[in-house]
Amino acid sequence: MHLIMAGRKEDKDLSKFIVGTCMGMCPNAELRLRQREQLIHPLEMAVDSSGKRLNYAQPRAMIKEFSRSAAGHEIKASDIRPVAVLVKTVKYLLTSLCSRKDVPWALVYQFIDDRLRAIRQDLCVQGVKNITCIQLQQASVRFYVYSNYRTCEHELCDFDPYLNNKHLAETLATVISWFEDLDKEDKQRKVNDASLADASSFCNHSDESDSHSDESDQEEIWNASDDDANESKILHDAETSEKDTILERTVANEEASLKISEDSCVRDQDSCTEGSETVRNVSEAEEGIGTSTHSARTSSGITDGNKCDVAVSEYSVREEAEALYLLVHFGNEEALMHILKLPKHIRCSRLVSVATEMSIAWLTHNYCRVLRLSTFLPPLLLCALHPHLTQIQRKALGILSRAHCCKGLVYKQEDLATILCFPSSHELVEACKHYGLTVVEGGVSFMKGAFNWDSPLMKPCRLKWIDDKLATIHLHELFLPQGLSL
Incomplete structure (x- = not known):
């Protein structure tokens, strides 16, 4: 009875969701409305042979825009796109439109941001949670992360970093919560399968015991007559084995006494060399331990050397999401505790391990290791x-202003810019002057009370070494997860 009521409750919950039937990237009703009201975005306008935009819609380029839900507004299935259409829309947004050069990137960002919110809204209305939906959400996460870097030098009228970080945090939290829900479902499924297997094995065992009960009774009747003959044989074998055991013990005792006497003679002869042998064995053991530790550190791929181009290249969508969660909330202890509670195969993966070590290094004020691991x-x-x-x-x-506080000591600008990941010595000099440090010719002079902790953070700028790494991959590889790749 309880299972029946639970099934009815689940059906009632599923009835709240809508199954989308719109097979286009934009519903027909919205297309006609926006065409009539002339609400066509420049990226949706038709283009003539000369490349000039026309003031009417191009149906294939029209994409459903985001609209807030209002009280009393009825959601129709014809306005909701199924998952297959959403996958097609995401691929179009993050490959074709992101590569447009005839439109400013700020305009492209605003358009894609609005359309991705509409995609997440359609997923929420339909209540679908599977790996494809997680990949769609992960594609939005990747777009927000990339946009935060590419548009960091724009003005607030073109790009609002607060809203971008808000959408990024919400979408990333959704991805992680869906992964946790899938883990719970898999765990429950394994428990149910195990319980079913135990029940079936118990039924089979009871059937076999019933079938063999009659045969065992018959065998007891036939074997009862042989017990008297076997009893006499067992007594005879026991007496024989006892005599053999006594003889073997006597021989073993004699051999042990002879061996002890021989060892006592040899011990006096080798007493002078025993100490050297022990030292050699201990040193060999320590050398082996050091070698094994070094090999373990080397095999992990994380060393304390200078910058290198060896980056983590193979990782799953789950590992990427968890590492992004730790880096987006960098220095947050709650985020670090969340990572430490993950399953071992996720927590100990190389990408998540690097992000975890960076967070721990930052919390322990080891900024040099943070930048080295990056x-x-x-x-x-x-x-x-x-x-x-x-x-x-x-x-x-x-920290350097206190650790290297010494009159006459000058830190070279080139070395300091390389360690702190400044684009060049010019940006380093601007930062030092902004924070109140003294800049001399060719170096920086650190004084204990010169650093101004009340000065605001400098505005971030794009870095050439990050741009060079981004230039080595295509847009569809950057934005689309493995399951959505072209």
């Missing part, structure tokens, strides 16, 4: 770390 991040995760880079540089300069 070289192992793929281009997309470097974009996620970029908004925190100015804070890392500010903290590092404040």
Whole structure:
């Protein structure tokens, strides 16, 4: 009875969702409305042979725009796009439109941001949670991470970093929560399968025991007559085995006494060399331990050397989402505790391990290790770390102003710019002057009370070494996860 009521409740919950029937990227009703009211975006306008935009819609380029739900507004199935159409729309947005050069990037960003919100709204209305829906959400996360880096130098009228970070955090939290829901479903499914297997094995065992009960009774009747004959044989074998055991013990005791006497003679002869042998064995053991530790550190791919081009290249969508969550909320202890509670195969993966070590290094004020480990991040995760880079540089300069406080001591600008990931010495000099440090010819002079901790953070700028890494991959590889790749 309880299972029947639970099934009815589940059916009632599923009845709240709508199954979309719109097979186009934009519903017909919205297309006619926007055409009549002349609400066509420049990226949706038709283009003539000369490349001039015309003031009417191009049906194939029209995409459903985001609209807030209002009280009393009825949601129709004809206005909701199914998952297959949403996949097609995301591919069009993040490959064809992102590569447009005839329109400013700020206008492209505003258009794609609005259309991605409409896609997430259609997913929420339909209540679908599967790996394809997670990949659609992950594509939005990738777009927001990249846009935060590419548009960091724009004005607020073109790009609002607060709204972008808000959409990024909400979408990323949705991705992680859906992954956790899928894990719970898989765990429950395994428990149900195990319980069904135990029940079936119990039924089979009871059937076999019933079938064999009659045969066992018959065998007891036939074997009862042989017990008297076997009893006498068992007594005879026991007496024989006892005599053999006594003889073997006597021989073993004699051999042990002879061996002890021989060892006592040899011990006096080798007493002088025993100490050297022990030292050699201990040193060999320590050498082996050191070698194994070094090999373990080397095999992990994370070293303490200078910058290198060896970055993590193979990772799953789940590993990428968890690493992005840690970098977006960089320095947050709650985010770090969430990572430590993940399953072992996710927590110990290389990408998540690098992000975790960076977060721990930042919490322990080891800024140099944070910047060193950042070289192992793929281009997309470097974009996620970029908004925190100015804070890392500010903290590092404040620590250096106390650690290297000495009259006459000058830190070379080129070396300091390389360590702190400044684009050039010019940007380093501007940052030092902004925070109140003294800049001399060819170097920076650190004084203990010169650093101004009350000065605001400098505005982030694009970095050439990140741009070079982004230039090595295509847009569809950057934005589309593995399941949505072209």
